[in-house]
Amino acid sequence: MDSIRQGGLALLQRIESFFDAFFGAAGNPWRHLGALGFHFLWIALATGIYLFIVLDTGIEDVHTSIEYYTHEQWWLGGILRSLHRYSADGLVVVMLLHILREFLYGRFHGFHWYSWITGVPTVWLVYASGIGGYWLVWDQLGLFSAVASAEWFDWLPIFSTPATRNFLPGVLTDRFFSLLVFLHIGIPLTLMLALWVHIQRISQADVFPSRALALGTFVMLLVLAFVKPTVSHGKADLSVVPTVLHIDWHYLFIHPLMYLTSPAGLWLIAGGATLLLLALPLLPHKKQGPIAVVNPPNCNGCRRCFVDCPYGAIAMLPHPDKPGHELARVLPELCASCGICAGACPSSTPFRSVEQLVTGIDMPQQPVGALRQDMERRIAALSGPVKIAVFGCECAARVGAVEDQGTAVMNLMCTGLLPPSFVEYALRSGADGVLVTGCREGSCAYRFGTQWTEQRLSGEREPHLRPGVPAERLRVAWADRHEMSDLKAALDVFRENLKNLGADEMRLRPYTPRRIAKHG
Amino acid sequence: MVSKSPTNPLVMAAQALFYGLFAVIIAIFSTWPDYVHLDGDRSLIKLSFSYHGEPVGECRERSPEELAKLAPNMRVAKVCPRERSPIRVKVDLDGQPLFEGSAPPAGLSKDGASTLYRRFEVPAGEHLVSVKMNDNARIADFNLVREEKVTLKPAQIMVIDVRKDHGGIFFE
Ligand code: HEM
Ligand code: SF4
Ligand code: SF4
Numbered sequence: 001m002d003s004i005r006q007g008g009l010a011l012l013q014r015i016e017s018f019f020d021a022f023f024g025a026a027g028n029p030w031r032h033l034g035a036l037g038f039h040f041l042w043i044a045l046a047t048g049i050y051l052f053i054v055l056d057t058g059i060e061d062v063h064t065s066i067e068y069y070t071h072e073q074w075w076l077g078g079i080l081r082s083l084h085r086y087s088a089d090g091l092v093v094v095m096l097l098h099i100l101r102e103f104l105y106g107r108f109h110g111f112h113w114y115s116w117i118t119g120v121p122t123v124w125l126v127y128a129s130g131i132g133g134y135w136l137v138w139d140q141l142g143l144f145s146a147v148a149s150a151e152w153f154d155w156l157p158i159f160s161t162p163a164t165r166n167f168l169p170g171v172l173t174d175r176f177f178s179l180l181v182f183l184h185i186g187i188p189l190t191l192m193l194a195l196w197v198h199i200q201r202i203s204q205a206d207v208f209p210s211r212a213l214a215l216g217t218f219v220m221l222l223v224l225a226f227v228k229p230t231v232s233h234g235k236a237d238l239s240v241v242p243t244v245l246h247i248d249w250h251y252l253f254i255h256p257l258m259y260l261t262s263p264a265g266l267w268l269i270a271g272g273a274t275l276l277l278l279a280l281p282l283l284p285h286k287k288q289g290p291i292a293v294v295n296p297p298n299c300n301g302c303r304r305c306f307v308d309c310p311y312g313a314i315a316m317l318p319h320p321d322k323p324g325h326e327l328a329r330v331l332p333e334l335c336a337s338c339g340i341c342a343g344a345c346p347s348s349t350p351f352r353s354v355e356q357l358v359t360g361i362d363m364p365q366q367p368v369g370a371l372r373q374d375m376e377r378r379i380a381a382l383s384g385p386v387k388i389a390v391f392g393c394e395c396a397a398r399v400g401a402v403e404d405q406g407t408a409v410m411n412l413m414c415t416g417l418l419p420p421s422f423v424e425y426a427l428r429s430g431a432d433g434v435l436v437t438g439c440r441e442g443s444c445a446y447r448f449g450t451q452w453t454e455q456r457l458s459g460e461r462e463p464h465l466r467p468g469v470p471a472e473r474l475r476v477a478w479a480d481r482h483e484m485s486d487l488k489a490a491l492d493v494f495r496e497n498l499k500n501l502g503a504d505e506m507r508l509r510p511y512t513p514r515r516i517a518k519h520g
Numbered sequence: 521m522v523s524k525s526p527t528n529p530l531v532m533a534a535q536a537l538f539y540g541l542f543a544v545i546i547a548i549f550s551t552w553p554d555y556v557h558l559d560g561d562r563s564l565i566k567l568s569f570s571y572h573g574e575p576v577g578e579c580r581e582r583s584p585e586e587l588a589k590l591a592p593n594m595r596v597a598k599v600c601p602r603e604r605s606p607i608r609v610k611v612d613l614d615g616q617p618l619f620e621g622s623a624p625p626a627g628l629s630k631d632g633a634s635t636l637y638r639r640f641e642v643p644a645g646e647h648l649v650s651v652k653m654n655d656n657a658r659i660a661d662f663n664l665v666r667e668e669k670v671t672l673k674p675a676q677i678m679v680i681d682v683r684k685d686h687g688g689i690f691f692e
Binding site: 019022023029085086089090093144151154160161162164165168169216217219220221223224227228230238239240241242243244245246247248249250255256259 | 530531534535538539540542543545546547549550551552554555556557558559560563564566568570626632633635637639674675676677679681692
């Protein structure tokens with residue numbers, strides 16, 4: 001299964017890179033499917049408030065009142081109704097793609113289990129919200145859906161009187177209708193609550209799409225509302241069967257599926273799919289590495305790791321010995337072992353004169369001190385006219401493949417682990433240029449590795465790269481796993497540029513640490 | 521690399537294309553393809569009831585000795601078994617068997633109503649519907665019977681139900 005997933009991921013990443021070219025990462029719908037889900041839900045909620053206000057809440061009148069605002073008041077009620085319908089449909093589409101995407105990116109196991117498992121009930125809630133909406137219209141489609149749902153639930157031994165008996169000729173009351181209203185308001189509110197739970201373990205969750213994306217999708221729905229306004233079927237009539245229905249397959253596909261199989265069959269399909277989703281985190285998978293470790297003497301309480309951690313796995317606690325100071329602490333059950341905190345820590349700078357570089361917050365499997373040693377050794381071993389240091393990421397294009405006499409490669413667990421001062425250090429200890437690569441923004445396995453690195457290098461985020469570092473000698477080239485050839489090409493162009501630049505132009509003063517000068 | 525400026529015509533065209541495609545996907549499956557739930561020349565017969573069968577055994581009088589053994593507040597002369605009979609049903613349509621089955625009483629002590637729900641698609645038109653039920657385990661034969669000629673319009677739903685206050689089996 002894993003090879004299918006990898007194949008799917010390569011395809012998805014190709015699509016995402018393609019969209020990056022036209023939307024930019026921030027506006028790329030594929031990279032913000034969860035945020036689009038929230039966006040559609042807000043639109044449905046806002047339009048729903050108006051529709052509810054103008055609705056006649058009686059079983060006899062509801063259809064008439066909806067017909068009224070669909071046709072007589074098409075310019076307001078009708079448009080809002082269509083927006084309500086199409087945003088709900090859009091929600092299903094982006095939700096299904098969101099599940100597919102998170103699956104392909106392998107975000108269902110390890111520390112991801114929480115987001116994954118809490119996502120599963122939202123699928124049921126989305127469907128229950130949408131299907132309940134169809135009942136509320138109480139046209140033939142609503143009746144069909146209500147009867148089909150009742151037939152489905154009657155298979156479970158939960159009702160003493162079968163729910164289907166409610167829909168025999170002549171027994172429906174306004175109380176039934178109040179129940180529908182209650183369901184169609186209560187379930188979406190429960191959905192909101194479930195989504196709030198869903199994003200609890202994620203810091204700075206991406207719940208609002210960028211302005212461009214929000215506007216683009218809203219205008220899209222609006223155009224749809226004008227071009228193809230939503231209309232009802234005829235009024236529900238309990239004495240006849242609806243024959244031909246224009247059903248909304250996004251939500252109501254379960255009914256034809258049930259008549260194609262059987263109520264038990266549909267339970268098998270729906271229950272089986274749910275169990276499958278819930279069981280995915282149990283599949284064997286790569287074990288998570290050790291979690292981040294704080295070294296209190298090297299922590300000054302600056303809060304940068306706290307701010308940058310993508311999973312809210314760091315708490316700032318009062319310093320036990322220094323009153324008024326804080327100390328970082330890792331919350332083990334939340335930590336994803338990404339290393340982004342180590343890249344955020346000011347104590348991670350390689351320019352420190354200490355023999356053994358120990359930083360404030362570090363990853364046991366790739367400590368910053370060892371990274372400095374490794375980098376010094378590799379750069380010292382470089383030969384040839386142009387020497388380049390490459391910092392890459394294990395999850396992205398495999399940087400190991402570009403290593404040669406003139407190219408030193410440092411493979412990080414996540415590019416977000418790179419303290420920007422390492423770039424300057426590499427340039428001052430013999431490299432002619434530094435190339436930083438990793439997953440594209442939005443592909444990062446740990447959400448923010450790419451974004452934070454980009455911002456640190458451009459000076460928008462602490463810790464920042466010192467402005468003295470010549471831009472000509474730093475190249476940032478993001479490349480997903482399948483974009484190896486792009487990475488190679490970027491490296492070749494960079495090497496060519498550096499060659500033309502000449503050895504002394506735009507060059508930082510070389511720097512030999514005392515500890516190295518001493519030992520020779 | 522393309523310029524991502526929103527004023528770049530290529531970017532605008534690509535974005536418009538994407539939103540258009542997205543809208544088409546939403547709109548198409550929002551009403552299409554039509555679902556034919558029931559062919560135009562067919563009708564539906566629903567067999568549905570929620571009905572208490574007769575007790576499985578006779579009620580009987582307690583003997584004076586039995587009564588004496590009970591606590592004074594429990595001394596009721598007549599005892600009836602709580603358990604209800606299952607409802608046996610047989611439906612024939614135009615002389616052909618359509619359904620035969622049995623609905624057990626609900627509840628742990630089997631003292632609840634028997635419920636059943638079945639739907640049958642049949643050609644519209646004239647039919648002879650014959651329904652036989654047994655609601656008493658002490659009787660072997662069907663003790664509730666109804667046979668009637670009905671004319672079903674296309675898409676019409678006819679319900680076969682049974683209720684004591686309707687005098688047994690009735691069609692609606
Ligand atoms: C309407 C339904 C849903 C909405 C609106 C929604 C929304 C979101 C949002 C906003 C995020 C945060 C993304 C970020 O900031 O990086 C997220 C993350 C996530 N969602 Fe959903 N979600 C929904 C349903 C689901 C379902 C059904 C699943 C899977 C069964 C799922 C799996 C995940 C996972 C695994 C993550 C975590 C990603 C990570 O760890 O980086 N979601 N979701
Ligand atoms: S390793 Fe990643 S998840 Fe863990 S504390 Fe550091 S930044 Fe947070
Ligand atoms: S970034 Fe480093 S110094 Fe700042 S709070 Fe975190 S561990 Fe402490």
